[in-house]
Amino acid sequence: MKGASHEDRAKRWVHGRGSVRNPRNRFEGMEYLPLEEVDTEGQASEPLRPRTVYLPDQSKSILSYNDSPDVGFRVGVNPYRGCEHGCVYCYARPFHEYLGYSAGLDFETKIFYKAEAPELLRRALSAPSWKPEPIALSGATDCYQPIERRLEITRRCLEVLLYFRNPVVIITKNRLVLRDVDLLSALAEHNLVRVFITVTTLDLALNRALEPRSSSPEQRVETIRGLAAHGVPVGVLAAPIIPTLNEPEMPRILEVCREAGAQFAGYIVLRLPHGVADLFTEWLSVHYPLRKEKILNRIRSLRGGGLNCSEFGERMRGSGLFAAEIEQMFRVWCRRLGLNGEMPPLSVNAFRRPGSDQLTLEF
Numbered sequence: 001m002k003g004a005s006h007e008d009r010a011k012r013w014v015h016g017r018g019s020v021r022n023p024r025n026r027f028e029g030m031e032y033l034p035l036e037e038v039d040t041e042g043q044a045s046e047p048l049r050p051r052t053v054y055l056p057d058q059s060k061s062i063l064s065y066n067d068s069p070d071v072g073f074r075v076g077v078n079p080y081r082g083c084e085h086g087c088v089y090c091y092a093r094p095f096h097e098y099l100g101y102s103a104g105l106d107f108e109t110k111i112f113y114k115a116e117a118p119e120l121l122r123r124a125l126s127a128p129s130w131k132p133e134p135i136a137l138s139g140a141t142d143c144y145q146p147i148e149r150r151l152e153i154t155r156r157c158l159e160v161l162l163y164f165r166n167p168v169v170i171i172t173k174n175r176l177v178l179r180d181v182d183l184l185s186a187l188a189e190h191n192l193v194r195v196f197i198t199v200t201t202l203d204l205a206l207n208r209a210l211e212p213r214s215s216s217p218e219q220r221v222e223t224i225r226g227l228a229a230h231g232v233p234v235g236v237l238a239a240p241i242i243p244t245l246n247e248p249e250m251p252r253i254l255e256v257c258r259e260a261g262a263q264f265a266g267y268i269v270l271r272l273p274h275g276v277a278d279l280f281t282e283w284l285s286v287h288y289p290l291r292k293e294k295i296l297n298r299i300r301s302l303r304g305g306g307l308n309c310s311e312f313g314e315r316m317r318g319s320g321l322f323a324a325e326i327e328q329m330f331r332v333w334c335r336r337l338g339l340n341g342e343m344p345p346l347s348v349n350a351f352r353r354p355g356s357d358q359l360t361l362e363f
Helices: 006-010 093-099 105-109 117-126 153-164 175-188 204-210 217-229 247-260 276-287 292-302 321-337
Strands: 053-056 063-065 075-077 110-113 135-137 168-172 193-198 234-241 264-269
Touching: 093 105, 093 276, 105 110, 117 153, 135 153, 153 175, 168 175, 175 193, 175 217, 193 217, 204 217, 204 276, 217 234, 217 247, 234 247, 247 264, 247 321, 264 321, 276 292, 292 321
Parallel strands: 053 110, 075 135, 135 168, 168 193, 193 234, 234 264
Antiparallel strands: 063 075
8 A cells, every 4th residue: 555645545435434544643653554455466455344343441530621712611521532423524533543543444443432431520520629610521522422322421421410510511413412311401400501513514415425423414403403392502513614515504504403493503614633634635535536626725725725723713713714704604694593692601500519518408
């Protein structure tokens, strides 16, 4: 595979996965290519269909902190590392390289789960040093990816948050969140929860190619409807906005989700850190070869000439004329649809800690 073009690699697409391959870990000097994928002449053969494996994560703490002005939370809980949804654009892919794996197929086939997350969260919130504030589930990989149906780690974390009455923000693109509507409704009674459903596109074909193992667009809209019907504050996250690909869909996404009951909205422009840029370029070679250069050039116009910019204030929105046009379109449609109106901030007033007198009070 040495010296192979993006187009050559793209011919080896693995159906049902977002990545073409396992690119070299940026911290390693060598690239590993399984023997089964090489023919007698040393060329890549037909790709294998790697199965998903689940690996225990032995983390001793569960709260992660960030100081980014671009996100609306300071503390996050990530029950899983890696994500089976397989979204080719996922900015969390490079984090798998810190675990010794690739940001490509490894990220979506080697899923680490934190079985002790609920107990670690309980300990963290019990500590006198914890000052109640919103916690995000999860801010990196999806907390409701397929394995959650069986492991229920996210659900048990929600039980802990409800027990302590600590506010939580959930970001997901999986309808599985409806399973926990009982806990979410209870949290909502104390103004302790906001749920963002990510809707990238309303086009099923694009959804299957871009986010191969995620819930369909129709299912996501129905998830918004279901949460709203149970009194759970829910909004839509139009993300990522990919210039000229799903960008024209933004008004319709906001409109459909508003009709389903969304109360607030946000958006994020496509980010392509580290090896994600090559993975996305290869994806375009397969699915949109004729539009590939136009899309990449528009991305460069948003990112100062490159495919990514990590600067605070720009990484989520981009910069320049086209970035301003996207922001203006978002603001106009939110105003027209009545999204992002006045909502009280999440409350920390109901927080309670075991052993305190608060446990005997009624809220």
